[in-house]
Amino acid sequence: MDKVQDNRAWFLIIPVFLIVAFSAVIPLMTVVNYSVQEIFGPGQTFFVGTEWFEAVLKDERLHDALVRQIIYSLAVLAIEIPLGILIALGMPGGRSAKTSLTLVLLALPLLIPFNVVGTIWQIFGRGDIGLLGATFRAIGIDYNYTNNSAHAWVTVLVMDVWHWTSLVALLCYAGLQSIPPAFYQAAKIDGASKWAVFRYIQLPKMRGVLIIAVLLRFMDSFMIYTEPFVLTGGGPGNSTTFLSQYLTQMAVGQFDIGKAAAFSIVYFLIVLLFSFIFYTIITRTGEGEKK
Amino acid sequence: MATIQFDNLGHSYHPHPSKPEDYALRRLSQEWEDGKAYALLGPSGCGKSTLLNIISGLLVPSEGRVLFDGLDVTRCTPEERNIAQVFQFPVIYDTMTVYENLAFPLRNRKVPAADVDRRVRQVAEALDLTADLKKRAQRLTPDAKQKISMGRGLVRSDVAAILFDEPLTVIDPHTKWILRRKLRQIHEEYRLTMIYVTHDQVEALTFADKVAVMYEGAMVQLGTPQELFENPEHTFVGYFIGSPGINLMPCTLGSDHALVDGIAIPLPDRAMSSAGGRVGGKFELGIRPEFLELTRSGNAGAIPVQVTGVDDLGTSKLATVRLNNHTLKVRLSEEQEIPALDAAIRFPTRWTKLYRDSHLIG
Numbered sequence A: 001m002d003k004v005q006d007n008r009a010w011f012l013i014i015p016v017f018l019i020v021a022f023s024a025v026i027p028l029m030t031v032v033n034y035s036v037q038e039i040f041g042p043g044q045t046f047f048v049g050t051e052w053f054e055a056v057l058k059d060e061r062l063h064d065a066l067v068r069q070i071i072y073s074l075a076v077l078a079i080e081i082p083l084g085i086l087i088a089l090g091m092p093g094g095r096s097a098k099t100s101l102t103l104v105l106l107a108l109p110l111l112i113p114f115n116v117v118g119t120i121w122q123i124f125g126r127g128d129i130g131l132l133g134a135t136f137r138a139i140g141i142d143y144n145y146t147n148n149s150a151h152a153w154v155t156v157l158v159m160d161v162w163h164w165t166s167l168v169a170l171l172c173y174a175g176l177q178s179i180p181p182a183f184y185q186a187a188k189i190d191g192a193s194k195w196a197v198f199r200y201i202q203l204p205k206m207r208g209v210l211i212i213a214v215l216l217r218f219m220d221s222f223m224i225y226t227e228p229f230v231l232t233g234g235g236p237g238n239s240t241t242f243l244s245q246y247l248t249q250m251a252v253g254q255f256d257i258g259k260a261a262a263f264s265i266v267y268f269l270i271v272l273l274f275s276f277i278f279y280t281i282i283t284r285t286g287e288g289e290k291k
Numbered sequence B: 001m002a003t004i005q006f007d008n009l010g011h012s013y014h015p016h017p018s019k020p021e022d023y024a025l026r027r028l029s030q031e032w033e034d035g036k037a038y039a040l041l042g043p044s045g046c047g048k049s050t051l052l053n054i055i056s057g058l059l060v061p062s063e064g065r066v067l068f069d070g071l072d073v074t075r076c077t078p079e080e081r082n083i084a085q086v087f088q089f090p091v092i093y094d095t096m097t098v099y100e101n102l103a104f105p106l107r108n109r110k111v112p113a114a115d116v117d118r119r120v121r122q123v124a125e126a127l128d129l130t131a132d133l134k135k136r137a138q139r140l141t142p143d144a145k146q147k148i149s150m151g152r153g154l155v156r157s158d159v160a161a162i163l164f165d166e167p168l169t170v171i172d173p174h175t176k177w178i179l180r181r182k183l184r185q186i187h188e189e190y191r192l193t194m195i196y197v198t199h200d201q202v203e204a205l206t207f208a209d210k211v212a213v214m215y216e217g218a219m220v221q222l223g224t225p226q227e228l229f230e231n232p233e234h235t236f237v238g239y240f241i242g243s244p245g246i247n248l249m250p251c252t253l254g255s256d257h258a259l260v261d262g263i264a265i266p267l268p269d270r271a272m273s274s275a276g277g278r279v280g281g282k283f284e285l286g287i288r289p290e291f292l293e294l295t296r297s298g299n300a301g302a303i304p305v306q307v308t309g310v311d312d313l314g315t316s317k318l319a320t321v322r323l324n325n326h327t328l329k330v331r332l333s334e335e336q337e338i339p340a341l342d343a344a345i346r347f348p349t350r351w352t353k354l355y356r357d358s359h360l361i362g
Helices: A009-035 A051-058 A060-090 A097-111 A114-124 A131-138 A149-177 A181-189 A194-222 A226-231 A243-253 A257-287 B048-056 B098-108 B113-126 B142-154 B173-190 B201-207 B225-230 B235-240 B269-276
Strands: A037-041 A044-047 B004-012 B023-032 B037-041 B063-068 B083-086 B161-165 B194-198 B210-215 B218-223 B247-250 B257-260 B263-266 B283-287 B293-296 B306-312 B316-323 B326-333 B343-346 B353-356
Touching: A009 A037, A009 A257, A037 A257, A051 A257, A060 A149, A060 A194, A060 A243, A060 A257, A097 A149, A114 A131, A114 A149, A114 A226, A149 A194, A149 A226, A181 A194, A181 B083, A194 A257, A243 A257, B004 B048, B023 B048, B023 B063, B023 B218, B037 B048, B037 B201, B048 B083, B048 B161, B048 B194, B083 B142, B098 B113, B098 B142, B113 B142, B113 B173, B142 B161, B142 B173, B173 B194, B173 B201, B194 B201, B201 B225, B210 B225, B210 B235, B218 B225, B218 B235, B235 B247, B235 B283, B247 B326, B257 B283, B293 B326, B316 B343
Parallel strands: B037 B194, B037 B210, B083 B161, B161 B194
Antiparallel strands: A037 A044, B004 B023, B004 B063, B210 B218, B247 B283, B257 B263, B283 B353, B293 B343, B306 B316, B316 B326
């Protein structure tokens, strides 16, 4: 067959090129550009090379925020993934009113805007008018997320679990529903225990959705901004200031655009690196031995 | 190993079944011998899988009892009944190696490691899986995966019965043939009770000692392949077994013969005696294409027919003939000549069957 040569095909791709360039490539390159300049104002810039990057890597506050961020994201994964799997395992199957109701209830937190979630928890945790705060107070626990950093930390974490575990549960549920009944019947006949059914049928069949769940929850939690900003504003002190919030303070608060740009690039690379590591680990453990 | 008994067994998916059509499996009382290979044969939706699941314990029947060696197991789980089952599509444990897959049913039952190893190697040898034992099951072809599924059924030496639910559906025709022979060999060697569900008559007839033909929820005949062929007890058996199926013509009864459009066809004595007392019902005359004789008119007992077509099948010929409004098939040997003008057929009395409301009466 003759190959058709028709350069007009390029015209069909141009819109996509333009949109991607406009929305992603040019802004990213602008950030790269800023990261190597000192900027005093429009037109008043000069080249500083890697100075900003050096400053970012030495920034003590940034180190603290990074450590806090990593602990936070790992805690999110350690709680939400097993909890999501447990919920999915306990969910009713088949087409029944019970199933629909469960699905709707689980989907609810996912439909609430991020800053509303922050506001809900801000009120929920208040000692004077909030249900949670008042309950704690009533049973004699001195709970106060505005001046106790441990309380603030746990509240932000529980809020994330409340907000996002549904996503993991729904993904796992979809994975579980795709297992043909013959697998369970065969396991019954093979005399497999409940744990063996989970370990050798359900977990392997959920691997695909679990990869997605882990990556999504890691990336999202690593970039968390709105909810803690609304709930605690990063405080008390810097105890709940995560990377994105520190970045915003730097870029918008202190108008330190060059340094913030360098920070953004480092931030982006960290997310990329961690995602790559997770992805590799999960796909490898599923594949097992090499050929 | 176990003798399997069905005592007034029946199953309906309706909560309150009233008419026979409500039953996925109609009333059945039977005894299946220990150590024999049985096939459940029938078209989709005939109730064969329902019966299989009742035997395996995946389904509790709505009526009657199942007994293994005289013991009521109707409400026992598959594990308590100690049966093995192989499903239509391969069920393998993705993360395990072939060896671990085969060992799984034994390890779950705390069989000593040395015995596990011996059994796994035996079964792997029988199914040609020895070379793959260390591979991950997930990487194998569908054929090999189904062999693993079968292997997990065969690996337990003490099972009451091994059940196969159309296990060769996903296997290519050539491998199908080999695997079926393998199963047959394994059966002959270990004398396990095997129950094999299929809609493929060749599969059923080549595999089983006894074939149970199911039709619309009822077991219409249980017999050896030869019995099913020579003496179909139900018109459905005649139609379903054999290719092409039995020739059937509506008829009325004369004094010692059947009348098809006024043409007398002699019937065996037993047909006459058992039909004699019964009045009413729809009578049909049936004869297999293999037993009809094509000859020339003028010979004794010959009924003139018109030959409308001949198919040469390579090993035999299949003639289509018309007898008034009825089309009949006649199977002939390759060498036999087909008379062009004065063709006639003869109904050997021994092979001529009389059916009343689809059931054989003689």
